[in-house]
Amino acid sequence: xxxxxxxxxxxxxxxxxxxxxxxxxxxxxxxxxxxxxxxxxxxxxxxxxxxxxxxxxxxxxxxxxxxxxxxxxxxxxxxxxxxxxxxxxxxxxxxxxxxxxxxxxxxxxxxxxxxxxxxxxxxxxxxxxxxxxxxxxxxxxxxxxxxxxxxxxxxxxxxxxxxxxxxxxxxxxxxxxxxxxxxxxxxxxxxxxxxxxxxxxxxxxxxxxxxxxxxxxxxxxxxxxxxxxxxxxxxxxxxxxxxxxxxxxxxxxxxxxxxxxxxxxxxxxxxxxxxxxxxxxxxxxxxxxxxxxxxxxxxxxxxxxxxxxxxxxxxxxxxxxxxxxxxxxxxxxxxxxxxxxxxxxxxxxxxxxxxxxxxxxxxxxxxxxxxxxxxxxxxxxxxxxxxxxxxxxxxxxxxxxxxxxxxxxxxxxxxxxxxxxxxxxxxxxxxxxxxxxxxxxxxxxxxxxxxxxxx
Amino acid sequence: xxxxxxxxxxxxxxxxxxxxxxxxxxxxxxxxxxxxxxxxxxxxxxxxxxxxxxxxxxxxxxxxxxxxxxxxxxxxxxxxxxxxxxxxxxxxxxxxxxxxxxxxxxxxxxxxxxxxxxxxxxxxxxxxxxxxxxxxxxxxxxxxxxxxxxxxxxxxxxxxxxxxxxxxxxxxxxxxxxxxxxxxxxxxxxxxxxxxxxxxxxxxxxxxxxxxxxxxxxxxxxxxxxxxxxxxxxxxxxxxxxxxxxxxxxxxxxxxxxxxxxxxxxxxxxxxxxxxxxxxxxxxxxxxxxxxxxxxxxxxxxxxxxxxxxxxxxxxxxxxxxxxxxxxxxxxxxxxxxxxxxxxxxxxxxxxxxxxxxxxxxxxxxxxxxxxxxxxxxxxxxxxxxxxxxxxxxxxxxxxxxxxxxxxxxxxxxxxxxxxxxxxxxxxxxxxxxxxxxxxxxxxxxxxxxxxxxxxxxxxxxxxxxxxxxxxxxxxxxxxxxxxxxxxxxxxxxxxxxxxxxxxxxxxxxxxx
Numbered sequence: 001x002x003x004x005x006x007x008x009x010x011x012x013x014x015x016x017x018x019x020x021x022x023x024x025x026x027x028x029x030x031x032x033x034x035x036x037x038x039x040x041x042x043x044x045x046x047x048x049x050x051x052x053x054x055x056x057x058x059x060x061x062x063x064x065x066x067x068x069x070x071x072x073x074x075x076x077x078x079x080x081x082x083x084x085x086x087x088x089x090x091x092x093x094x095x096x097x098x099x100x101x102x103x104x105x106x107x108x109x110x111x112x113x114x115x116x117x118x119x120x121x122x123x124x125x126x127x128x129x130x131x132x133x134x135x136x137x138x139x140x141x142x143x144x145x146x147x148x149x150x151x152x153x154x155x156x157x158x159x160x161x162x163x164x165x166x167x168x169x170x171x172x173x174x175x176x177x178x179x180x181x182x183x184x185x186x187x188x189x190x191x192x193x194x195x196x197x198x199x200x201x202x203x204x205x206x207x208x209x210x211x212x213x214x215x216x217x218x219x220x221x222x223x224x225x226x227x228x229x230x231x232x233x234x235x236x237x238x239x240x241x242x243x244x245x246x247x248x249x250x251x252x253x254x255x256x257x258x259x260x261x262x263x264x265x266x267x268x269x270x271x272x273x274x275x276x277x278x279x280x281x282x283x284x285x286x287x288x289x290x291x292x293x294x295x296x297x298x299x300x301x302x303x304x305x306x307x308x309x310x311x312x313x314x315x316x317x318x319x320x321x322x323x324x325x326x327x328x329x330x331x332x333x334x335x336x337x338x339x340x341x342x343x344x345x346x347x348x349x350x351x352x353x354x355x356x357x358x359x360x361x362x363x364x365x366x367x368x369x370x371x372x373x374x375x376x377x378x379x380x381x382x383x384x385x386x387x388x389x390x391x392x393x394x395x396x397x398x399x400x401x402x403x404x405x406x407x408x409x410x411x412x413x414x415x416x417x418x419x420x421x422x423x424x425x426x427x428x429x430x431x432x433x434x435x436x437x438x439x440x441x442x443x444x445x446x447x448x449x450x451x452x453x454x455x
Numbered sequence: 456x457x458x459x460x461x462x463x464x465x466x467x468x469x470x471x472x473x474x475x476x477x478x479x480x481x482x483x484x485x486x487x488x489x490x491x492x493x494x495x496x497x498x499x500x501x502x503x504x505x506x507x508x509x510x511x512x513x514x515x516x517x518x519x520x521x522x523x524x525x526x527x528x529x530x531x532x533x534x535x536x537x538x539x540x541x542x543x544x545x546x547x548x549x550x551x552x553x554x555x556x557x558x559x560x561x562x563x564x565x566x567x568x569x570x571x572x573x574x575x576x577x578x579x580x581x582x583x584x585x586x587x588x589x590x591x592x593x594x595x596x597x598x599x600x601x602x603x604x605x606x607x608x609x610x611x612x613x614x615x616x617x618x619x620x621x622x623x624x625x626x627x628x629x630x631x632x633x634x635x636x637x638x639x640x641x642x643x644x645x646x647x648x649x650x651x652x653x654x655x656x657x658x659x660x661x662x663x664x665x666x667x668x669x670x671x672x673x674x675x676x677x678x679x680x681x682x683x684x685x686x687x688x689x690x691x692x693x694x695x696x697x698x699x700x701x702x703x704x705x706x707x708x709x710x711x712x713x714x715x716x717x718x719x720x721x722x723x724x725x726x727x728x729x730x731x732x733x734x735x736x737x738x739x740x741x742x743x744x745x746x747x748x749x750x751x752x753x754x755x756x757x758x759x760x761x762x763x764x765x766x767x768x769x770x771x772x773x774x775x776x777x778x779x780x781x782x783x784x785x786x787x788x789x790x791x792x793x794x795x796x797x798x799x800x801x802x803x804x805x806x807x808x809x810x811x812x813x814x815x816x817x818x819x820x821x822x823x824x825x826x827x828x829x830x831x832x833x834x835x836x837x838x839x840x841x842x843x844x845x846x847x848x849x850x851x852x853x854x855x856x857x858x859x860x861x862x863x864x865x866x867x868x869x870x871x872x873x874x875x876x877x878x879x880x881x882x883x884x885x886x887x888x889x890x891x892x893x894x895x896x897x898x899x900x901x902x903x904x905x906x907x908x909x910x911x912x913x914x915x916x917x918x919x920x921x922x923x924x925x926x927x928x929x930x931x932x933x934x935x936x937x938x939x940x941x942x943x944x945x946x947x948x949x950x951x952x953x954x955x956x957x958x959x960x961x962x963x964x965x966x967x968x
Contacts, residue, residue, distance in 0.1 A: 016514055017531075022490025044550040044581070045466040050493045052461055067459040072582040074456050075554060084456035091458060107488045111520070111554045138488030139516050379538065382507070398495035398508065405505035453505050 009355050009369055011346050016375035019398045020320035020344060021054060021414065022047070023136040023146030024104050028055050029418065030150055031064045033199045036227050038098035039065035040088065042116065043106030064096060070108055077112070082119050089127055098129065100228040102150060105135035130157065130228070142344035144246040144321050144417060147199055151223055151250040154231065155258055158223065161193060161233035188213075191285035193220035195232045195260070197250055198243035200422055202226055207423045208243065208268060215282050215289055223250070234258040241265055241281055243422060246322035248350035264350075266357040269323070270330030271299040271427045276357055299424045303334075306431040309438055311335035313391040316384075319343045319376050320396050321417050325351060327394075329358040330430065332365055339388050342376035392437060407450040409437040461818045461838060463793035463856060468549045469494055470589030471577040472510050474597065474680075475545045477627035477656035481597075482541040482572075483510040484531055486524070486559060487549040501862050502628060511535065515551055524555075528562040536570040542661045543573045543597070550581040573661070575600055587679045587768070588796060590627070594656055595683040601664035602691070613692075615669055619718045619730075620650035622670045625681025626657040631771065631855040632869050633657065636676060639871035640701070647714065647732060655684075668692040672717045676700055676870055677770045679794065695720075701870050702774035703782055703878070704746050708736045739872045746875035749883070750783055758785050758886055764825050765790045766813070766835040767854025769797045771869070773804040775834050775853050778878060780808045785882070788828045789813055791821065818842075829937065832885040837861070847936070851885040917943055919954045926956045941966055 024047055027039040041047055048067040055063075068088050073079040089101055105116050120131040132153045136146035196208065196219055209219045221232020223240075234240070240254045241263040254260040265280030266273050275296045282289045300307070315331055317324045319342025328338045348355065362369045373381075378399065385393055385408060393403055393410045400410040415433055420426045441450075468485060472494045475483035485491060495508040513524070513531040532544055546563050560576050567574040578596055579589040621644065626637045637654065644651055652670035653663060673688060673696040675681040685696035695717050701710040711732050719729045740747050749755055763785055765776045772792045779785040790805050791813030792798070798814045805812065813824055822842045825833060833843045833850040837858050843850035852861055853869075868874040919927070930938050938959070945962035946954055 016489075016516070017511060018489075019492055019495060020490060022488075022493070024490075045462060045585075046468070046491060046550045046581075048459055048462055049465040049469065050490070053493065053497055063460075069457050069459040071456065075582065079456065081456075088456065088458050107515075107551050108554065111551065138490040139520065142489055379511070396496065398492065398499050401499045401503060402505060402507045 009359055009372065011348070011372045011374050013374045014377040014380060016377070018319065018342070018344070018376045018378045018381075019396045021143040021396075022050055022138045023141040023143055023149070024051065024106060025054055025143060026136060026146030026150060027051075027065045027102075027104060030102075030147060030199055030224070033201070033226070034100075034224050034228055036099035036229065037064060037102060038092050038096055038100070039102050039104060040068050040092065041065065041104040041106060042068045042070065042085070042109050042114070043104075044070050044108050047106050047108075064098065066092070075108070075112055081114055082123070085119060086123055086126070089123060089129070089131070093127060093129055100130045100132060102132045102134060102153075104146075104150075105133060105137055107137045107139050110135065110137050110139055132157065142320065142322070144244070144323070145249075145345065147244075148247050148249045151197060151199070151247060152253040154224060155197075155234065155250060155253045158231045158234040158258065161235045161238055187216055188218045189216045189285055189287050191217065191287070192237050192239055193233070194218070194239045194241065194281070194285075195221050195223060195234060196241055196243055197223040197254065198247055199224055200243060201420055204420050204422050204426065207425055211268075211274070211278060211423060212281065214291075215278060215287055217281065217285060217287060234260055237261075239263055239284060241277075242350070243268055243277075244323070245326050245351055245354060246345075248347035251350050264353045266329070266354040267326045268422050269326040270333065270430060271296045271303075271424050272333045272361070273326060273330060273354075273357070274422070274424050274427075276353075280353060295424060299427055303428060303431055306428070306435050307334055309435045310431065312337070313438065314339055314388070315392045315394060315434075316381075316388065316390040317341045317343075318378065318381050318393065318395040318399065318413070319373065320413050323416050323421075324394075325354055325358060325372070327416065327421075327430070328370060329354065329361050330427075331434065332358070332367060332370075333361050334431070335365070337367060338370040339390055340381070340384065341370050341372045342381060343372060343374055346372065346374045392434065394434075405451065405453045409441055411437050463816050463818070463836065463838070465586035465856075466550060467579045467581045467584050467586065467589035468547050468577075470584075470586040470591070470680075471545065471547045471579055471593040473586075473628050473630075474590050474593040474656050475547070476509050477658070478543070478597070479658060479660045480541050481509060481543045481545065481661060482535050482539060483545045483547050484528075484535060485510065485512045485547045485549055486515060486528060486552040486557075487512045487547075488515045488551055491549055491551070498628060501857075501859050503862070504628075509539070509541065510547075515555070520555075524557055524559075524562070528559065529566045532562070532566040532574055533570055536566075536572045541572050543575065544570070545593070545597075546574065546576045548577065548579065548581065553581040573600070585796075587794065590680045591683045594624070594680060595687050597661065598655070598664055598667065598684050599687060601661055602667065605665040613668060615671055615721070616650060616652060618650050619648070619721070620652040620670045621714075622652050622667055622673045623654045624673055624675055624684050625677050625679075626654055627680065628657065629855075630677070630680075631768075631857060631861065632867055635866055635868040636870040636874070638866070639868035639873050640674070640676065642873075643701070643871050646735065647711070648730070649714070649718070668694060670694070671721050672696060677768075678797070678800070679768055679770060700770045700774050702771075702874060703778035704740050704744055704872075704875050705781060706774060706777065707744075707872060707875065708740065711736055744872040744875040746782060746879045749879045754883060755783055758783060758883075760784070760786050761832070761886060762786050762788045762828065762830045763832050763834060764788055764828055764830045764839075765809070765853070766792070766821055766833075766839050768792060769794045769801045769804075771854035773801055775878070776805050776808050778875075779834070779882065783879075783882060786810075788830055789824060791815065791824075832882075834882070834885070847932070849885045849888050851881045853881070916952065917946055917954060918952060923954045923956050923959055926959055938963070 024041050031039050103116050116133045120133050124131040134149040134153045136149045205222055212219055225231055236259040238260045240260040242251055245267050251262055255262050263281055263284050266276040268274040268277040275292050279289055314337040316339045324341045324343045328341045332338055393408050394413050395410050397412055400412055403410045419429055421430045472483050475481050492512045498504050498508045513528050563574050563576040577593050579592055626633045673685045673694055675685050675696055675698040678698050688694040697713045699710045701707050715732050722729050765772050765787055769792050776787050776790045779787050787809040789811040790809040792801050793816040802812055818838045825842055833839050833848055834853045836854050836856050840850040840852055867877055942959050942962040945965055
């Protein structure tokens, strides 16, 4: 089969009338990641209602976040913002004693121009707890971009490195998974320090650390770390690399403010992505990769049962969490046909390597490059879904049940944000999510009609 | 500015959206930033709605901040008009638009000239009203809009229906067991030989609203939403209304008698015959509803004098309190509601039925009160259920706010005679579970769990030595917390720092004397 593919990636832009989570939702995973933090969302009942419903049962577990609910007096500036926030922060210090308080600015604080950035340093000095400000509001950002604003704010608080180049060589023993008996002496290469950015569950960070360790590359730290007090050193000569596609502000901050060097790489989602990610990092430090091809091959091998299920099936991304390009690239490599990649925001520079891997993957798999739609329009998209009748629509909860009732299989996109999808070991989890609606459909095959709406 | 983790009632726009999406072919457009359309997720998930929720956002972003919404809102209204041809488009303000202070009414005026749909601007202020009040207002606003217009056009048909008929006002989406209640009310009214003129807003059509006054009178099952509409219809069209909630056997009878009164009053002036529902009430109460018999059965005897706490919206909290006290002989230590705006009515309703009244929308206050009272069972919202979990007290959910498990697929009305059965089950199961638990403890049980302090209060500075811990674990679970607390109180009074087995029993003795 030879399909001549000779196209470049184009990004269309629609109206931006689409459904996504408010970016303040990032606190739900960040408060769990950063164990000694407290998130204070300065906003209205609307924000609070979203949080309490979106985060469901977490609310009842005494979470380390709260709303500073603005009342009419705050809006009309009859009350003093500074005194109000001070009172709340003192109470938080007393009840929870966090190492850092992170103020999440919302639409309302933007609209009334509350000077959070101005008040924070003053209050920080007064109460003795670091206060960060992140403007994770729905006027500017979508869903996962909330994390981006928090990490960008946090980057400023990272300490300066003591040495720009790491200390003398260390020799470390590690056990390889596939050759448990054979002890191998692995030597870290003598390379400048590497900091990875993006919030991932701690077992996923150790998996990725280990993956790089096999290539004798040492990860000096993560932004964010498990504790605020363990933030990594950043500065001139430090190399940084992102693990998630929605961290463009953080990347910019690291380059411009912290003078770090960014390694542009595809994101370690799927075995192909993980391999490409490592292959971009290694040469920067003059390291030749070892055994990667075989490793990737073995992972694909282990996915065979799921690959048989997805091969030839079509998928439509409505777009709401910015993981779409990486996921689409992986699914195309799995043999799926992607109709459309909806995405809230496309940073072509930060995602450059990912986009070019997408292009390569399409050429390799002999499929045309799918259309990428930035700021999509949900009602147009639903019309397209009706025409295309994809085997799977990856979409938000607002559309999932109505589409299912019309016989379209859906997968709730938010699950990709909360599931572990990074690295070689978690590729199976991605496919577990993608195939679940397909497997369910198979189980219910003989149940009768799939469309259950009144006309 | 206040610290908040949880709220009982949502923001105003949610109320407006609930009314809008309950009507057939009505579309709501929110003037809101990205992400504020979370309502669609709730409706799609909680109600397991098969259709797309007819609510979209006209997105407020940086450009809007810089230059105003300008054509955007009007364009979005006209686009919806063209694509979906709704009967009515409701432009819904949010907290954001409250601050922006754009002249949204003006956009509505402009759009309504061009569009085929009717367009109105929901008259709710985020900072003045909550979800419940906003829903009440919006429903009234929609009804008033269509009746006023009809009046102006003099297409007026004011004749009442020949047979007795009613409107049911206030059944709507995301309401607590509303769908089941609605079905039960239909059944009841059919039994009473009364026609249903209209049910609004759920499944209603705005085009039919002009016929609302043809009904003989209005039924308002839940006073939170619908009362404003009923009062408007009463004032403008002289329509009587019944705002008693037909919940529980006693109020059911009262409700039916009120219906009788209304029917018979109007029957005088028409050719209809007078009705007598007493035999029906008697038969239903004694044989269809099991609740009256249940109250007299041995099971219910065991519940005599048990203490409970009730919390919820005004309708459900007041009705359940009355059911517990006068229909089951259970003691209600405290009843409360988060509907602060309707506190007076609430207090009046439950006067004499409970020891204490709590009016608050702060869940921590409710939690502290429950911890302090240590009731045998709680009847409240999802929040009280979680408080109950932490305190090891069973809880029956009787009111919104609720989770997906409170949108059951099976038939579970709270209203009507079938509702009395459901409530009796709910009450009995809550207590019975607690009772089984105690029996397990008393007979040694299989409780191998370590004691974890679930107390909401703090017990700083006291140390339980291993022997005393062990002793505490031997005490049946239902009494354990109380013993633990009493012992600690005693120790603190006496200045004892380490609690030994001796201290536990000294405390017990001190308490007995």
